[in-house]
Every structure is written in structure tokens, then in C-alpha cells.
């Protein structure tokens with residue numbers, strides 16, 4: 001038994017989303033991981049549709065054994081005016097393919113309650129891969145102040161470190177979706193690894209890769225080929241590129257193989273209002289400022305600074321091009 005490597009327990013907090021779908025499939029296809037649940041959040045779509053899509057993706061993969069817990073429908077401050085990125089992923093979140101509704105249902109528990117429960121069941125052993133706005137995680141911290149110490153690691157797709165955002169020059173979409181929640185999570189004291197768009201904008205799925213997916217017999221590759229068209233069109237319109245950024249699957253791979261990236265450590269605070277709402281500001285903690293700042297005394301987090309992009313794309317493709 002000693003030779004058997006223990007699988008890492010993972011909860012994916014997600015707003016599916018075309019690249020979320022890809023990340024979920026990569027997770028299910030990764031022998032290093034045991035996906036213990038999906039929790040849902042608004043972002044690419046509203047929360048109810050995120051739940052429907054999460055159930056649909058698990059049914060597509062034949063993994064209805066994995067529970068889905070529905071997350072918050074409002075921000076941590078109860079704002080109901082949400083930023084929904086349907087222009088990126090289609091109004092159904094999955095490239096407007098008119099998939100039938102899922103047969104299954106979410107569990108009764110809320111996402112935050114599920115996160116707290118799993119952290120208590122397996123202290124120090126559960127990794128949360130957060131692929132949407134951070135509301136559910138902030139609610140988990142509020143629900144159980146010991147959650148940050150009981151959760152193993154939180155890997156966050158969020159922020160733009162020393163680069164422009166993708167909602168506006170200041171803000172990256174997941175942080176912009178609920179900046180107050182993001183600030184709670186970044187300063188909660190958990191073992192946090194943040195992957196910003198300075199990283200994910202280096203990881204591009206090219207036309208050649210797309211063709212390989214289209215020509216593959218794998219059910220995952222075929223499914224993704226069908227929904228990727230909308231995402232390619234958005235990237236051509238927004239960035240004038242023939243390819244798509246692999247935000248969510250890249251972040252997921254940090255749970256599979258952290259050595260694909262390098263990291264620095266410091267304190268991240270989030271701007272919660274004004275024209276720079278959603279801005280993530282990293283303090284490298286190397287300078288002792290002459291006055292008390294909002295970063296002073298806050299716990300440090302890890303932020304990814306470089307990525308082996310070809311290796312990330314290769315691993316994603318390897319996981320998706322087969323289905324057994």
C-alpha cells in the first residue's frame with residue numbers, strides 16, 4: 001500500500017463557463033485528484049444556471065456520484081446587480097448548444113455549508129480550486145472562523161498582478177464579481193495560492209490544438225470542440241487572436257502539479273470601490289513603510305509569477321484526448 005500515492009481531495013467552486021467545463025473535465029481525468037464536490041457561483045452565468053451546468057457536465061462525464069452544492073445568488077454584501085459574462089460564454093454559459101436539462105439535482109446544503117463540512121471531515125486535506133467570484137469561500141469563512149485553518153489549500157483563479165485586468169484596466173473578472181468577498185478570502189489566513197491573468201494570458205489553446213480536439217474520439221474532446229466556437233469568437237473580437245486563454249484549466253493544474261509555475265509570497269488586498277474596484281494590490285512585504293498600511297499584519301499568500309505554458313497546454317490536451 002505504501003507505493004500508492006494518496007489522491008488530493010478537491011472541491012471545484014465554479015461558474016460554468018466554457019473554460020470551467022474544460023477544467024472540470026481535466027480534473028475528472030486526473031488520477032492525482034479526487035473530486036469530492038462541485039460548488040456553484042454566479043459569474044459567467046447566474047448561480048441557478050451554474051448549478052444546472054455543473055450537474056450537466058458531471059452527467060456528461062458519467063460522474064453523477066459527485067455532489068453539487070449550490071452557492072450564493074448574491075454578493076457577500078447582498079448586492080443583486082451582478083456582472084454576468086454571457087457575452088464570453090454564450091447565454092447558456094456553454095456556447096449556446098441547447099443542452100437538455102440535467103436529470104440530477106443539487107444537494108440540500110449550501111455551497112458554504114458544504115465547504116465547511118468537508119474541511120471539518122478532512123482537516124488539512126481538502127483543496128478548493130476557486131474558478132469564479134469568491135462569495136462562497138467568504139461565506140464559509142464567516143460561517144466557521146476556523147475554516148481557513150481547516151481547509152488544506154485554496155487555489156484561486158483571480159486577480160491581475162502587474163498587468164491590466166480583463167473587465168477593465170484595473171480588474172480581473174472573478175475578483176470584480178465580488179471584491180468584498182475576495183478581500184475577505186485573501187486576508188483570511190488560509191494557505192492560498194493565487195493565479196492571475198498575468199499567468200493565464202500566457203496559456204493559449206491554439207487552432208492546432210482545437211483541431212486535435214475536433215479529430216479526437218474522446219467524449220471530452222468532442223464535447224469541448226462543440227462548445228469552444230463561441231469562446232474562440234469572443235477572443236477574436238476582444239483580443240484579435242486566433243486562440244483562447246485557458247484560465248480555469250491552468251488554475252486546476254496547479255492542484256495537479258504545482259511545479260508548472262513559480263510563485264512569490266506577499267499580502268494581497270482588494271480595492272472594493274471606486275474606478276479601480278476589483279484591483280488586486282500585492283505587497284511584497286520587503287519594505288517597512290513609515291506608517292501603518294492596510295497590508296500591515298495581514299497573512300501572506302502565494303501568487304504565481306511564471307508558468308511553463310507549453311507544458312500546461314500539453315498536459316491539458318493529454319488529459320482530454322483520451323477517455324479511459
Ligand SMILES: [Ca+2]
Pocket residue numbers: 014015016017019020043044131132248
Ligand atoms: Ca470560471
